[in-house]
Amino acid sequence: MENYKGIQVFAEQREGVIQNVAFELIGKARELADTIQEQVTALLIGHNVSDLSKELIAAGADRVLVVDDIMVKDYITEPYAQAVTHIIHEYKPEIFLLGATTIGRDLGPRLSARLQTGLTADCTSLEISEDRELMMTRPAFGGNLMATIMCTDHRPQMSTVRPGVMRRHEMDYDRKGEVVRVDIKFDVEKCNRVRLIRKEREEKTLVDITEANVLVSGGRGVGTQGGFAVLADLAGVLHAEVSSSRAMVDAGLIGHERQVGQTGKTVRPDLYIAAGISGAIQHLAGMEDSEFIIAINKDKFAPIFQVADLGIVGDLHKVLPALTEKIKAIQAIKK
Numbered sequence: 001m002e003n004y005k006g007i008q009v010f011a012e013q014r015e016g017v018i019q020n021v022a023f024e025l026i027g028k029a030r031e032l033a034d035t036i037q038e039q040v041t042a043l044l045i046g047h048n049v050s051d052l053s054k055e056l057i058a059a060g061a062d063r064v065l066v067v068d069d070i071m072v073k074d075y076i077t078e079p080y081a082q083a084v085t086h087i088i089h090e091y092k093p094e095i096f097l098l099g100a101t102t103i104g105r106d107l108g109p110r111l112s113a114r115l116q117t118g119l120t121a122d123c124t125s126l127e128i129s130e131d132r133e134l135m136m137t138r139p140a141f142g143g144n145l146m147a148t149i150m151c152t153d154h155r156p157q158m159s160t161v162r163p164g165v166m167r168r169h170e171m172d173y174d175r176k177g178e179v180v181r182v183d184i185k186f187d188v189e190k191c192n193r194v195r196l197i198r199k200e201r202e203e204k205t206l207v208d209i210t211e212a213n214v215l216v217s218g219g220r221g222v223g224t225q226g227g228f229a230v231l232a233d234l235a236g237v238l239h240a241e242v243s244s245s246r247a248m249v250d251a252g253l254i255g256h257e258r259q260v261g262q263t264g265k266t267v268r269p270d271l272y273i274a275a276g277i278s279g280a281i282q283h284l285a286g287m288e289d290s291e292f293i294i295a296i297n298k299d300k301f302a303p304i305f306q307v308a309d310l311g312i313v314g315d316l317h318k319v320l321p322a323l324t325e326k327i328k329a330i331q332a333i334k335k
């Protein structure tokens with residue numbers, strides 16, 4: 001275990017574009033590495049991707065290990081698992097982080113089985129203990145409590161983290177770092193068991209609430225009788241997106257792509273307006289890191305008020321239209 005050093009991040013790229021979650025993980029890895037005075041290494045795998053290394057260094061990596069090979073042009077489990085397993089055996093990181101994306105969720109368990117170490121999936125927080133162990137926190141028992149898990153007997157300590165949970169650092173293109181090319185001897189026979197025949201891109205018509213700066217979010221309190229119109233009106237004047245709690249998704253009133261929370265999206269907008277949302281722990285898990293939270297609820301004891309920067313006790317059907325009119329009036333004066 002003593003030979004294990006540093007923090008490695010799987011820098012997921014798709015078609016030459018580094019995924020946001022990779023930058024978020026490098027940001028977090030940087031903080032953890034500074035605590036234990038170690039290095040951050042980004043692992044970049046693909047074909048003709050070397051140029052992306054500077055992005056990873058600007059984001060906070062000290063070193064980038066690049067596997068540039070036609071075998072790993074597109075993500076397929078076996079060649080990627082072979083490449084990462086080889087690198088982990090060779091470079092022995094103490095900690096290995098992946099995004100909890102479809103790729104990370106496929107790759108992570110393969111690696112943990114091959115490396116005979118643990119994997120804590122879907123972490124919401126990562127910290128270093130006094131004994132330099134990684135404390136990996138994630139919701140447990142249906143999200144009713146948060147469990148902090150440690151992997152004390154095996155290395156690396158591995159975890160996946162959902163996109164949007166960690167905060168990426170400002171890019172600093174003056175940062176210097178080392179770029180090392182790593183050649184992998186692939187077991188081609190094993191790799192050929194699965195081949196990519198063709199790619200079909202799903203048409204992206206769904207909104208991405210994780211990208212919105214302002215979210216107007218509604219819960220069961222909005223009601224079933226066209227209540228979302230009041231949310232949409234406010235969202236319209238604020239150039240915001242509408243999102244919701246799971247209660248509204250389960251009721252079939254809004255699509256799952258707009259659900260915030262443990263089984264929905266993790267969001268961190270500049271402003272999150274929670275209307276008629278009680279503030280269940282599974283909902284809070286997806287939004288409590290928003291910059292500014294305004295809660296509107298007619299129950300002054302609703303738990304949402306505990307995370308709100310501004311709380312309005314009242315009927316959302318009165319408060320939201322009044323707010324919309326007020327904002328419209330201010331906007332009209334500014335014109």
Ligand code: FAD
Nearest residue numbers: 219220221245246247261262263264276277278283298316
């Ligand atoms: P409620 O809890 O019913 O709250 C409605 C609120 O509206 C109340 O506080 C009430 O006072 C207020 N209200 C009513 N009328 C008005 C009015 N006219 N004006 C103002 N306020 C009013 N939930 C999520 O949101 N996201 C998830 O990802 C998620 N994942 C889950 C995963 C698991 C494994 C489990 C077990 C649960 C999960 N849940 C999730 C569900 C979660 O536990 C809650 O049931 C859900 O968040 C409740 O939604 P709500 O706040 O809209 O409804």
